[in-house]
Amino acid sequence: MPRVVSVFFPTLATDRIRRADPSIPAETPLVVVARSGPKRWLSAVDRNAARLGLHVGMAAAKAQALVQGLQMVDGDLAADLVTLKRLTLWALSQYSPVVAMDPPDGIVMVTEGADHLQGGEELMLSGLVNRFRARGLPARAVVADTWGAAFGLARSTTAETRVIPTGKTADAVARLPISSLRLSLETITSLRTLGFKTVGELAATPRAPLTLRFGQEIARRLDQMFGRVAEPIEPIRCSEIIEVHRAFAEPIGAAETIAKYVSRLVVKLCRELQTNGLGVRRADLIVHRVDNTIQALRAGTAKPVRDVVWLTKLLHDRIEKIDPGFGIEKLSLAATMVEPLDDKQIVSSLVTEATVDVGAFVDVLGNRGTYRIYRIAPVASDVPERSIKRISPIAAETGQTWPTVWPRPVRLMDHPELIEVMALLPDHPPVWFTWRGKRRRVKRADGPERIFGEWWQRTSEWAAVRDYFAVEDENGERYWIYRSGDGVDTETGSHRWFIHGTFA
Structure with a gap:
């Protein structure tokens, strides 16, 4: 069963x-006005306006009378759709091969076959909303078995992410x-008049009377939400995306046949790609089944490539993930994601220089789900x-190197840990220190190495100082510890001690 993500931008x-007018103060309540x-x-309405009691549907004159200094802007649905399309195309390149607009304020994605590249569903959703928030776009994201369920939950929950x-x-x-069933306002109003409040109540009601009064729409939306009826998602495409297709007169399903056409x-x-001088970074295989559903596989590369043999191998390695169902009628x-790639001329030489290319190894690991592949610089x-x-x-290579004047530990902690020490201020190393409940007596020490704060990063670091010591305990274990402050002036730091790393 495919997994569907609904992203809602409230x-x-x-x-x-x-974003278009940064001059609007962040604390000013802002509303968009529609007219007929x-x-x-x-x-x-934005969050500032919502806190003041304004809500969608309120008369503009009433809102203006209630809130002094209210910023009112005429609505522009076309501009909203352009923004939504841009966000959808970005999500297509980053998260899933099957992404579609869900106007006026949402995106829908089929993430089956692609979520492993992001570390799983939970990490994928948290990373997605964090990246949107960093761009000034608060979002909620829910993953479920159906579009209808994910849509309703995303618009009804207060949590940023939720995995069903x-x-x-x-x-x-x-x-x-x-209201989460995507029915017309008139139908929702009538259902509420009849006493229905929740989806569960509506689903438990016999369908015949509802169909007689409201038509087939209620039953269709319920079946879509519960997964009884497929709801196809047509992925967004733009003219810049290079795509090739193969349709079949007779549906195919055998793995060997799929591999041949892939x-x-x-x-x-x-x-x-060769015609356009491009190399592919992400290739998406879209499988259109005869039951009007879509499956998708994504293969990523560490650098732009257009090697037929290598791309074929990356996709063939994942063909076993395809469920052909009753047959496949089309492959796309x-x-x-592409980048410029120029052909390089091979110069003949009597001396062959050995070059190690780890790109293929990185591609294999990345497409198997080992998504955090990096190196330290x-x-x-x-x-x-x-x-x-x-x-x-x-x-x-960036050309940067680490300091060589003073030794650095082989393990640097993510966050320095507070320790208890006995030391003579201002420049002496500790006589002993207690870390993680164990007291360690210092036998040898080297330091202090003074490191000053970077005032251009934060003004609070204008006078900040750290004094680092490399110390060795009675068991021969070596640690990198520091005192926050110069040992004299409290403006330079708290004068508390921390352990920041360990040596080999």
Whole structure:
């Protein structure tokens, strides 16, 4: 069963306006006004306005009278849709081969076959909403078995992310309000008049009377939410995406047949890439089944490639994930992320220089789900925790090196840990220190090495100082500890001691 993610942007319209006009103060309440003839009402409100009691549907004149200094902007549905499309195309390149707009304020994605590249569903959702929030776009994301369930839960929950386990859809949606069924406002109003409040109540009601009065729409939406009827998601595409297709007069299903046609699609795709001087970074195989459902597989590469043999191998390694069902009627292969790639001329030489290319190894690990593949590179900073960063394993050398004047520990802790010490201030190393409940007597010490704060990073570091010592205890174990402050002036630090790393 496919897994569907619904992403909901509760304040998309106001967030778009703030991003377009940074001069609007962050604390100013902002609303979007829609109009129909002489009637004007609020079609969107930001968090500031919501805290003041304003809500969607309120008359604009009433809102203006209630809140002094209210910022009111006329709605622009076309601009909202352009923003939503841009976000959808970004999600297509980053998260899933099957992504579609869910207007006016949402995105829907089929993540089966792609979530392993992000570390699983929970990490994928948290990373997704964090990246949107960093761009000034608060979002909620829910993954469930069906589009209808994920849609309703995303718009009814207050949590940023939620993962509904496979097969638990019915329990999760039973208490949702009937407004989450994507029915017309008129139908929802009539159902409420009849006393229906939740999806569970509506699902437990005999269908014949509801169908006689409201038609087939209620039954269809219920079946879509509970997964009884397939709801196809047509993935978004743009003119820049290079895509090749193969339709079949008779459905196919055997793994050998699928592999044969995938190989042919790879050849066609690489030919198109060569024509455009491009290499693929992400290739998506879209499987269209005869039951009107879609499956997708994603293969990523560490660097742009258009090697037919290698791309074919990456996709063939994952063909076993495809469930053909009653048959496959169409295969599509799309290059959803590309980069320029020029052909290099091979110069003949009597001396062959051996070059090691780990790109293929990284590709294999990445497509198997080992998503955190990186290497450590130095950064020009004296502050230890800022002197390293994670980069791509095949990234070019930066030319930076680590300090060699003073030794550095082989293990640097993510966060320095507080220790208890006895030391003579201001420049002497500890006589002993207690770390993780065990007291260690210092036999040898080297230091202090003074590291100053970086005032250009934060103003609070203007006078900050750390004094580092490399110490060895009676068992021969060596530690890297420091005192926050110079031992004299309290403005330079708290004068507490921390352990920051261990030596080999």
